Amino acid sequence: MSDTTNDTSTIDDKKNDTSSDDSTSFASNIVSFITSVISIFIVILLYFSGSGLILFVCKLAQSNILPTEENCYPYTDSKINIQSIQTNVFTTFTEPEMSMKMEFPYDDFNSSNKVLDMFREYKNKPNSHFLANYFISIFEQLLHFNYSAINTIMNLMNSTFPEQAIIGLGPIITGFLYAFGILINTIYFIYLWFSNMGWFFKTNKNDSGDGKPQWEDVSITSPVNWCLGVGIAISFVFLLIFGFAFVSVIPLMFYHKAILTTLFYKAMMNGKQITSFTIVKETLKYYKLIVVSIISLFVILLAFSKLGVVPGIFSIITLGLIYWGILAIDLFKPINETNLTPVVSYNQATKKCSFVEPKKEKHGFLYNLFLGQKGGNLTKELKKINKNLSSK
Numbered sequence: 001m002s003d004t005t006n007d008t009s010t011i012d013d014k015k016n017d018t019s020s021d022d023s024t025s026f027a028s029n030i031v032s033f034i035t036s037v038i039s040i041f042i043v044i045l046l047y048f049s050g051s052g053l054i055l056f057v058c059k060l061a062q063s064n065i066l067p068t069e070e071n072c073y074p075y076t077d078s079k080i081n082i083q084s085i086q087t088n089v090f091t092t093f094t095e096p097e098m099s100m101k102m103e104f105p106y107d108d109f110n111s112s113n114k115v116l117d118m119f120r121e122y123k124n125k126p127n128s129h130f131l132a133n134y135f136i137s138i139f140e141q142l143l144h145f146n147y148s149a150i151n152t153i154m155n156l157m158n159s160t161f162p163e164q165a166i167i168g169l170g171p172i173i174t175g176f177l178y179a180f181g182i183l184i185n186t187i188y189f190i191y192l193w194f195s196n197m198g199w200f201f202k203t204n205k206n207d208s209g210d211g212k213p214q215w216e217d218v219s220i221t222s223p224v225n226w227c228l229g230v231g232i233a234i235s236f237v238f239l240l241i242f243g244f245a246f247v248s249v250i251p252l253m254f255y256h257k258a259i260l261t262t263l264f265y266k267a268m269m270n271g272k273q274i275t276s277f278t279i280v281k282e283t284l285k286y287y288k289l290i291v292v293s294i295i296s297l298f299v300i301l302l303a304f305s306k307l308g309v310v311p312g313i314f315s316i317i318t319l320g321l322i323y324w325g326i327l328a329i330d331l332f333k334p335i336n337e338t339n340l341t342p343v344v345s346y347n348q349a350t351k352k353c354s355f356v357e358p359k360k361e362k363h364g365f366l367y368n369l370f371l372g373q374k375g376g377n378l379t380k381e382l383k384k385i386n387k388n389l390s391s392k
Helices: 002-063 114-123 130-160 163-195 197-201 223-242 249-264 276-286 288-307 309-323 365-371 378-391
Strands: 080-082 087-089 098-103 202-204 215-217 267-269 272-274 351-353
Touching: 002 087, 002 130, 002 163, 002 249, 002 267, 002 276, 002 288, 114 130, 130 163, 130 197, 130 202, 130 249, 163 197, 163 223, 163 249, 197 202, 197 223, 276 288, 288 309
Parallel strands: none
Antiparallel strands: 080 351, 087 098, 098 267, 202 215, 267 272
């Protein structure tokens, strides 16, 4: 009799333990489900916010106001004229196609660049030093290259892809381009480090303290200054080799500087001044149906995987009732767009610079290596590509 009682007690204890384990497991699954839903929500929100920023830069590139002319303002004092155009944003699927309009005015705010303004002002100082100009030349060419690349690539994306593709695939495409850009910037920086060593063989002849600097080449006929230039050049070769871990920060810094500054331009839309963050907000607003649909899909999948079949089916039924309007929640109701007009051209705005480049003598490789002041022509090639694309 005693053994029977003990067996019954043991069975009851096991049932209680199993019930307790099931309750703990279900509670753990609920916590895991909620955590996963919150994580997915944040990731999707960030993804489409990134899409909004990319859309903004695409319209900026079409407006062609980024500093891509190395011989014009803000790199130099030469004036630049940029065509004022309207760009399409938040296009519809209707026939004819409609859109809101954005415009980037080339005003004092959008034409200024604090870093490039600082470099330009120093280059014009009468006591400007060759070593400082060496670094400024590298920094300017890095910025110029990145602005030209951004202008070309984003304008190509703007004119080639429909807006819906930019919103859906933009972050993925630019993610690959961003990684590739780090590599290209590092390689280009190494090239510029050598190609700008011509500054080591220049001297400023302006002793008056007024006006602009007067640069003259130092030749072997001035052996002291020439040997000094050679010594500095050799020192900088070793600095690059042994201090690369330190100096390699420079291209990364100016790469991100170029990217970040594109997000702080100001535009006009519907008669109001806006920023890139306005476009992010409007993107989440006008593409709400896509965003909500993707989140809903993940919620259903997580419900099945974390909670089981019954909760998964319940989540489908609940979202279905919301979608068909049986539950009075405007979750799947699209936002009606306003201020729509027929779409305009996707051609890039024209840009004209008043600078006339003087004719230069052609020299051999060794002369260009040690006496050449300017870097390579990568950015010029980018501008040619951009102009060819714009003309099509």
